[in-house]
Amino acid sequence: MTTTVPDGGTTQGARARRGGGGPATRRALRLDRRYLPVVGTFVVLALILVVGGMRYDNFLSVGVLANLFINNSFLIVLAVGMTFVILTGGIDLSVGAVLALSAVTAAYLLNAGMPAGVVIPLVVLVGSVIGLLVGAMVHVFEIQPFIATLAAMFFARGLCFLVAPESIPISEETFVALAGWDTWIGGQWRITSSVVIALVVVAVAFYLLHYTQFGRTVYAIGGGEQSARLMGLPVARTKVLVYVVSGTCAGIGGLLFAMYSRSGYSLTGVAMELDAIAAVVIGGTLLTGGTGFVLGSVLGVLVLGLIQTVITFEGTLSSWWTKIVIGGLLLVFVILQRVLTVRRT
Amino acid sequence: MTSSKDTARPIVEMTGISIEFPGVKALDGVDLRLFGGEVHALMGENGAGKSTLIKALTGVYGIDAGEILVGGAPHRFSGPGEAQGAGIATVYQEVNLCENLTVAENIMLGNEPRRFGAIDWRATRRRAAEHLATMGLDIDPASSLGSHSIAVQQLVAISRAMVVDAKVLILDEPTSSLDADEVARLFEVVRALRDQGVAILFVSHFIEQVYEISDRMTVLRNGGLVGEYRTAEISRGELVSRMIGRTMEVLEDLQVRTDHAVDPTAGTPFLQAVGLGRRGSVQPFDLDVHPGEVVGLAGLLGSGRTEVARLLAGADRADAGTLHVKGEPARLRNPRAAIDRDIAFSSEDRKAEGVVGDLTVRENIVLGLQAERGWLRRLPGKQVDEIVDRYITALGIRPANPDALLRNLSGGNQQKVLLARWLATAPELLILDEPTRGIDVGAKAEIQRLVADLASRGMGVVFISAELEEVLRLSHRIAVMRDRQKVAELTNGEAVGLDDVVELIASGGTH
Structure with missing residues (x-):
C-alpha cells in the first residue's frame, strides 16, 4: 500500500465535505468504496447471466446454475484458501499440485483397502502439512512466497508420480457412496456432497476472517506487516497459518476432485492454482493484500465457471476462448483495482 | 509537584542498557526512569540512541546488557505484544496502524470484545467510540482509517494505546507532522492521561514543546547517557549544549544568514517557470531561480x-505552462531529464524516494554520480574513496564508516548521505524538500550552513521547510504557497520578518 503523506490540505478538504454531506451519506459512500470491487464482480456475473439468457435457450435454467456449483466445487475451495494468502500480500502456487497429490493419495490408499474414514482426514492433513512447510519457509527463512510455493509445487507434483504415475479409478464403497450422495432443493436444484463441503468451507472461512483475531490479523498484515507487528499482533503465527489454511483447502479440494472424477491422476490440476488466483482477483481481492472478501472469491469462481458455460453453449467456439475471455477480464479487474487504489491516496 | 515522586518507585526503571549492532554500539550503559503521572522527555540528537532505547523498552530489540524493571519486577520483552501485555504502549512517529481497516478495528485489534468466541462487532464499535470520545475525537468508528488526516490517526493510535490500560505511554515524535492546533489538542490528551497517573515518555525535536509538556528529561548523546534533569531546572541553552556536546554560542555561530547579495533582475535565471502547473496538484505559478540564489x-x-518542487524536478509532469533552463525551453518528462540539466532533487520522503537502506554509505553517496556517468564506466575505486571521504567529513556523517549499511544510520545521517549524493553530482540547481525534518539542532545548523555556502559559490537552491525561521534565515526570495497556489513572492531583507510571512500564509496575500 502506498503511504499517505501528512497533508493539511486533505484535512481541510475532509472538513469541507463534512459540512456539506452529513455523516450518513459520508458513511454510505465510504462503505461503497470498500465493497466496490465485489459489486463489480457481481455486475459482471449478472451481465453474463442476462446476456447468456437472451442468447441461448435453457441458459437461465436452475440446472445450469446448480451444475455451476457442482463442477466448480473444488475450485471454490482452492480460491477460499488462496484468499487468505493473498490477503496477507502473499501468493500460493502450490495448490494445484497439492490438490493432485491429495487426489492421487486418496485413490491409492482407497485402492489399497484403507477405509474412507481414515483416508479422508489423512489426505486433508497432507495438504495442511505441505502448507505448514511452506509457511515455515516463508516465515523462518524469509523466502518469498512465490519461490517457496513454487518449490512446494514441484515437490508435490513429483510426489504424485511417486505415488502413482497412472490414473487410479476409485471403487471403495463408502467413498463412492459419499461422492454420489445428492439432494434436490425445491425439487429442482441439485446439490451434491461436494457442493455441501465447499459451502461449509466458505462459511468457516468467512467466520475465521471476520469473527476471529486470526482473520483480522490476516487483514492487518495485508495493510502493513510492520504496523501489525508493532501493534503487538501475532504476525509470525498468522503468516504461517495462512499457508496451512491454503494447503488444507488444497487437500480438501483434492478430495472433492477425487469425488468428482471418481479417480486420482497425477496430472490433474495442472495450472489450477492460476485459476484460483484469477478467481480471487476477479472476486475483488487486491494482490497487494489487505482488501477483499472470501465471498468475492466465490463470485469470482462463478464468473469463471459461467464463462466456460457460455463457451460451451456457443458450441462452435474452441474451449481456448475461455482462457482468452478470462485473460481479458482479469486485466480489466486489475486495472480497476489500480484505479481504485490510486484514487484512494 | 514532582518532589514527592522522587521517593516513589518509578514504574519503569532501565539501568545500564547496552545494545550493539554489527559495527555500531547503539547504546552504552544508559539509564532511564519513568514515574507515573509524569511526562518524561527523551532528548538527544539524531543517532543519540533515542529510538533504540525505546525499542529496547518495547521489546523490538533485545538488550545485550542491563536490566529493565517494570513495576519493580525484572522483565525482558521478546516483542511489542509482550510489552503491551505489561502495560507499555507505543505510538510511533510514522503512525503504525493499518489504513485498510476501520478506525474501530485499529483501536480494538487484538482486544476485541467476544461473544461466544466470535468478535462482537457492535460492542467493538461501541467501545472504540467510547475511547474516541475520551480523546475528544468526533469521527465515525466505522470509517476507514486511511480517510483521516495524520493528526487524527495519531490520536487514534493513542486511543489504541489506552485500550490496553497502558501504565506507560511512549510517544515517539508525535508532533512532527501536526500543525499548532493539532499539537495543542494532542497535549490536552497527554495532560489528561498524565493526571490519570500514566507515565509518559515523550520524544520530540521541538524544544519548545518539550518545555511545554514535560516534567523531567533524560539526555542522550552518541548512545551514551548525559544525565537526567528536572525540566524546570535546566535552561534551553544548557539543554542544547548537553545534547550536542558544544556550547550554544558555537551553535549560533553556525546559524548564519545567507549574506552574499544576489540581484534577482541581473542576468538570465538558471530556471524560469512561467504558468507552470498540474491539474489536481498545484495551480499555475511563475518562479525564477538565479544562480547563487x-x-x-x-x-x-x-x-x-512539495508539488512545486516535484514539477521543477521533473518528478511530476506539468500539464500547463513552460519551463526554461538557462534560457532554453525544457520539458522535464522525468527526473532523468532534470538531472541531465544539472537539477538535483532531494525528496521529503527520504525513506521511500531517497536512500537505499540495503546499500552502504559509500554506495549511496556515489549512486547519483555513477548513474550520471553510465553504469558501464565505473568510477575508479580511488576516486570513489576520495569523494566519499570528503563528504563524510564535510557533512559530519556518523558513524564515519563508508561500509556501514545505510539503514543502520539515524534519520539525520541518512539525510546527510542523501545530500552528499546530490552534491557529488555537482548540480547547478539543488531542490531540497524538507532537508531538515526530523533532524536535531546540530545537524540542522550544519545543513543550513552548507546550503548558504553552496549558494555563495553559485549554486541555485530551492529550499522547502515547515520551519519558517529556517526559510527566512536562508532565502533571498520567498514564495508563499497557500491552498496549492502561489499567493505571494517577497524579496527577503532586514525589513522582512516572520510575522510578514505568517500574515501572508494566513491571509493569502494580494498579488
Missing part, C-alpha cells in the same frame, strides 16, 4: 510546496 517556499503542510 536561495529561493524559499513557505506555506503549511499540503499547501503545494
Whole structure:
C-alpha cells in the first residue's frame, strides 16, 4: 500500500465535505468504496447471466446454475484458501499440485483397502502439512512466497508420480457412496456432497476472517506487516497459518476432485492454482493484500465457471476462448483495482 | 509537584542498557526512569540512541546488557505484544496502524470484545467510540482509517494505546507532522492521561514543546547517557549544549544568514517557470531561480510546496505552462531529464524516494554520480574513496564508516548521505524538500550552513521547510504557497520578518 503523506490540505478538504454531506451519506459512500470491487464482480456475473439468457435457450435454467456449483466445487475451495494468502500480500502456487497429490493419495490408499474414514482426514492433513512447510519457509527463512510455493509445487507434483504415475479409478464403497450422495432443493436444484463441503468451507472461512483475531490479523498484515507487528499482533503465527489454511483447502479440494472424477491422476490440476488466483482477483481481492472478501472469491469462481458455460453453449467456439475471455477480464479487474487504489491516496 | 515522586518507585526503571549492532554500539550503559503521572522527555540528537532505547523498552530489540524493571519486577520483552501485555504502549512517529481497516478495528485489534468466541462487532464499535470520545475525537468508528488526516490517526493510535490500560505511554515524535492546533489538542490528551497517573515518555525535536509538556528529561548523546534533569531546572541553552556536546554560542555561530547579495533582475535565471502547473496538484505559478540564489517556499503542510518542487524536478509532469533552463525551453518528462540539466532533487520522503537502506554509505553517496556517468564506466575505486571521504567529513556523517549499511544510520545521517549524493553530482540547481525534518539542532545548523555556502559559490537552491525561521534565515526570495497556489513572492531583507510571512500564509496575500 502506498503511504499517505501528512497533508493539511486533505484535512481541510475532509472538513469541507463534512459540512456539506452529513455523516450518513459520508458513511454510505465510504462503505461503497470498500465493497466496490465485489459489486463489480457481481455486475459482471449478472451481465453474463442476462446476456447468456437472451442468447441461448435453457441458459437461465436452475440446472445450469446448480451444475455451476457442482463442477466448480473444488475450485471454490482452492480460491477460499488462496484468499487468505493473498490477503496477507502473499501468493500460493502450490495448490494445484497439492490438490493432485491429495487426489492421487486418496485413490491409492482407497485402492489399497484403507477405509474412507481414515483416508479422508489423512489426505486433508497432507495438504495442511505441505502448507505448514511452506509457511515455515516463508516465515523462518524469509523466502518469498512465490519461490517457496513454487518449490512446494514441484515437490508435490513429483510426489504424485511417486505415488502413482497412472490414473487410479476409485471403487471403495463408502467413498463412492459419499461422492454420489445428492439432494434436490425445491425439487429442482441439485446439490451434491461436494457442493455441501465447499459451502461449509466458505462459511468457516468467512467466520475465521471476520469473527476471529486470526482473520483480522490476516487483514492487518495485508495493510502493513510492520504496523501489525508493532501493534503487538501475532504476525509470525498468522503468516504461517495462512499457508496451512491454503494447503488444507488444497487437500480438501483434492478430495472433492477425487469425488468428482471418481479417480486420482497425477496430472490433474495442472495450472489450477492460476485459476484460483484469477478467481480471487476477479472476486475483488487486491494482490497487494489487505482488501477483499472470501465471498468475492466465490463470485469470482462463478464468473469463471459461467464463462466456460457460455463457451460451451456457443458450441462452435474452441474451449481456448475461455482462457482468452478470462485473460481479458482479469486485466480489466486489475486495472480497476489500480484505479481504485490510486484514487484512494 | 514532582518532589514527592522522587521517593516513589518509578514504574519503569532501565539501568545500564547496552545494545550493539554489527559495527555500531547503539547504546552504552544508559539509564532511564519513568514515574507515573509524569511526562518524561527523551532528548538527544539524531543517532543519540533515542529510538533504540525505546525499542529496547518495547521489546523490538533485545538488550545485550542491563536490566529493565517494570513495576519493580525484572522483565525482558521478546516483542511489542509482550510489552503491551505489561502495560507499555507505543505510538510511533510514522503512525503504525493499518489504513485498510476501520478506525474501530485499529483501536480494538487484538482486544476485541467476544461473544461466544466470535468478535462482537457492535460492542467493538461501541467501545472504540467510547475511547474516541475520551480523546475528544468526533469521527465515525466505522470509517476507514486511511480517510483521516495524520493528526487524527495519531490520536487514534493513542486511543489504541489506552485500550490496553497502558501504565506507560511512549510517544515517539508525535508532533512532527501536526500543525499548532493539532499539537495543542494532542497535549490536552497527554495532560489528561498524565493526571490519570500514566507515565509518559515523550520524544520530540521541538524544544519548545518539550518545555511545554514535560516534567523531567533524560539526555542522550552518541548512545551514551548525559544525565537526567528536572525540566524546570535546566535552561534551553544548557539543554542544547548537553545534547550536542558544544556550547550554544558555537551553535549560533553556525546559524548564519545567507549574506552574499544576489540581484534577482541581473542576468538570465538558471530556471524560469512561467504558468507552470498540474491539474489536481498545484495551480499555475511563475518562479525564477538565479544562480547563487536561495529561493524559499513557505506555506503549511499540503499547501503545494512539495508539488512545486516535484514539477521543477521533473518528478511530476506539468500539464500547463513552460519551463526554461538557462534560457532554453525544457520539458522535464522525468527526473532523468532534470538531472541531465544539472537539477538535483532531494525528496521529503527520504525513506521511500531517497536512500537505499540495503546499500552502504559509500554506495549511496556515489549512486547519483555513477548513474550520471553510465553504469558501464565505473568510477575508479580511488576516486570513489576520495569523494566519499570528503563528504563524510564535510557533512559530519556518523558513524564515519563508508561500509556501514545505510539503514543502520539515524534519520539525520541518512539525510546527510542523501545530500552528499546530490552534491557529488555537482548540480547547478539543488531542490531540497524538507532537508531538515526530523533532524536535531546540530545537524540542522550544519545543513543550513552548507546550503548558504553552496549558494555563495553559485549554486541555485530551492529550499522547502515547515520551519519558517529556517526559510527566512536562508532565502533571498520567498514564495508563499497557500491552498496549492502561489499567493505571494517577497524579496527577503532586514525589513522582512516572520510575522510578514505568517500574515501572508494566513491571509493569502494580494498579488
